[in-house]
Amino acid sequence: MNKKGFTTNGMTLTFILLGLIILLFITVPLLKMVVASDIGILLDTLLEKEVRNAIWLSIYAALIATVTGLLLGVPLAYILARSNFRGKTFIEGLIDVPIVVPHSAAGIALLFVFGSNFLAGKAFHLVGIDFVYSTAGIVIAMLFVSIPFLIDSAKEGFKKVDVRLEKVSRTLGASPWQSFFRVSLPLASRSIFAGTVMMWARGISEFGAILILAYHPMVASVLVWNRFETYGLDYARPVAVLLILVCLLLFIGFRTVIYRGEKA
Amino acid sequence: MIETKNLCVNLGSFQLQDINLTVDDGEYFIVLGPTGAGKTVLLETIAGLYPVKSGEIWLSGKEITRLEPEKRGISIVYQDQALFPHLSVKDNIVFGLRLRKQARQEIAASLDWLTELLGISHLLERKPNTLSGGERQKVALARALSIKPQVLLLDEPLSALDPESREAMQRELRRIHNRLKVTTIHVTHDFEEAIALGDHIAVLGEGRIKQVGTPKDIFNQPNSEFVARFAMTRNIFTGEVIDKGNGNTVFRTEDAELVVVTDLRGRLHASVRPEDILISPKPLHSSARNSFCGTITYIADRGSTLYLTVNLPPDFVCLVTRRSFEEMKLAEGNKVYITFKASAIHVF
Structure with a gap:
């Protein structure tokens, strides 16, 4: 505890106590749900084709969204890190807007552009892509709400x-x-x-915008809600637990990779 | 030969204006100027890394003002070396050669030659962050030389080093330059460094080139107060040159009248180098025409030499060796005589 001249006094003890409360608040609900689950029921749930498809779709659609984000977001991040121009602060603020708007509202906004009656929707329809009730719709919903994480992180990276x-390399x-x-x-x-990991994770966990844009095919987060609405808590919980476990595994895996990279 | 013609560069808060420099092939050229004078930007402009506002840059008879940096063949070594932190020493050095798609053997040969030249063969597999300042500087130099540049730009290459490695690196720069004769432009704020290395020196200040000349020119005949202050001529006075008749010309500053030899008249500057002033406890009988009595107000001990401030007024800084200082038993508050020749005073 005494690294970097850290001393225990009244203030730090209070801060530690307050910190513990929030840590418990984060971990207890997740842990309790996982621990209280019956392994048998979890396995049964995992064997359900609908559940597996939903989880796979979540991972897969979020991956496409993330790759799209890399291609379109990293160049922008570089420009923002390297140049100064009028309106830069405005653009930086704009990028973070998806974080602050309610995601159901974001879904409706997307519908107004990508819906089959609207311009972008019609244009994409010509090349055979439809966004409503389709994987493409899930992807753009995920892209919209999760791209700020990638751009912000990449921007900070380029700034460093x-x-x-x-x-020198030019010369x-x-x-x-x-x-x-x-x-x-x-x-x-x-x-x-x-940033990529954050974006992917955020994509997998998206619910609101997807619900509006593409209820079907069902991603895991929508499936949890669907089961809760239709059958109640007991049926929703195993799916929720599985989704949490998948997300945690991915997250822990990537954190480890990054941490190792930092040490090397 | 590299030349800048009426080069103007915008630095935001101020500008570099009318920069006219001519550096001959194989020359070691120093740009001397205080911190914040825009020296680094001047180098970056020459390298094509900073936009030109107006004026031209010519290299070997071709105009390169708007040429991309990668096509100029001008390499740069920054003060903090700017080594690629993700690459080993070896990969840093061959970075430019790999871009040129050179054959493997050719790259290996260049690498051998460069690392031998700079004595860094044992560092090849190391990462830059494990090197000492002097080692990093040599790696940066090797990387810059690898592309056989037409012009080598050095941005305060010695400033970030500790005094010991600085001296070693200074000798190294001289040695390498003598051997390769790469046209070099080296910017620094250190006058002694400039004197020691430069074939020619340009003094940069207030956005302009104040003076260009050999180290001797700059040292002995500064053309402005700015240059003189930079040239460490410590005794710089502002005053008036007055004709006293009979071919006697004096420079009057505060209450002192210094006999000078000059054709200039009016309000001017005069300077005397501290080492040109003789100091004695009693009046000296010599041919020197300036002799004054004053009080020692401050003694700055530099080991084997000492700088004494003698107040007439004005204040004169005089250099004495430790031996004569001790022989004369001088101390602060003593009355002493200072004596110097009229020709030792530089009026400008």
């Missing part, structure tokens, strides 16, 4: 890369592209990776 490293013969891929991107990769 000394501009002069890019400058050594690197084009702007080569400079980006050989210097900036590798050096920001840990932050980008952390």
Whole structure:
């Protein structure tokens, strides 16, 4: 406890106590639900095709959203980290808007653009993509609500890369592209990776916007709600537990990778 | 030869204006200026990393003002080296060669040659953050030299080093330059560094080039107060040059009249180097035409030499060796005589 000159006094003890309360608040409900579950029922639930499909769809759709986010978000993050222009603060604020709006409202907003009666919806329909009641709809709902995590994290990562490293690489013969891929991107990769994991996890956990845009095919979070509404708590709980376990496993796995990377 | 013609660069709060520099092939050129004078930006502009507002840059007879940095063949070593932290020493050094898609053997040969030249062969597998300041500087230099640059830019290459490695690195820079004769532009705020290394020195201040010349020119004939202060001429006075008749010209400052040799007239500056002033407890009988009595008000001990401040007024800083200081048994508050030749005074 006494690292970095940390001393225990009245204030720190109070802070530790307050911290413990919030830690319990986070862990107890999750732990209790997991621990109280009957392994047999959990296994049975996992064998249900509907459940497995829903969990798989959550993971898969969130992955597509995240890859799309990487392609479109990382370049923007780089621009925001490297340049100053009028309205930059406004754009940075804009990027965080999906975090602050209610996600059901976000779903409705998306419907107004990607719905089959609206412009983007009609345009995509021509190339065979429909967003309502489809995986594509789930993907854009996830993309919308989770992209801020990736952009913000990547931006911080790029900011930490000394501009002069890019400058040196240019003088050594690197084009702007080569400079980006050989210097900036590798050096920001840990932050980008952390942002990617956050975005993926946030995508898997999305509920509100998906509910509005694409109730079917059913992702895990919608399935939990569907079972709760239709059959009640006892039927919703095993699915919820499974979803929590999957998310935790993914999250812990990636955290470990990042942590190892930091130590190396 | 690299040349800047009427180069203007916008630095936000101020500008570099009318920068005209000519650096010959194989020359070691120093840009001397205080911190915040825009020295780094000047280098970045030459390298193509900072936009030019107006003016031109020419390299070997071709205009390169708007050429991309990767096509210039001008490499830069930054003060803090800016080594790629994710790459080993070896990968740092060959970074530019790999980009040029050189053959494996060719790259290996260059690497051998460079690491031998700089004595860093034992560091190849290390990561930059495990190196000492001097080692990092050598790696950065090797990386910059790897592409066989037409011009090498050095941004305060010695400032971040401790005094010991600084001296070693200074010798190293001289040695490497003598051997490779790469045209070099080195910026620094350290006058002694400039004197020790430069074939020519340009003094940069207040956004302009104040003076260009050999170290001797700058040292002995500063053309402005700014340059003189930088040249460590400690005794700089503001005053008036007056004709006294009979070919006697004096420079009047505060209550003192210094006999000077100059054709200039009016309100000017005068400077005397501390080592050109003789100090004695009694009046000296010599041909030197300036002799004054004053009081020692401050003694700055530099070990084998001492700087004494003698107040007439004005204050004169005089350099004495420890031996003569002890022989004369000088102390603060003593009355002493200071003597110097009229020709030792530089009027500008």
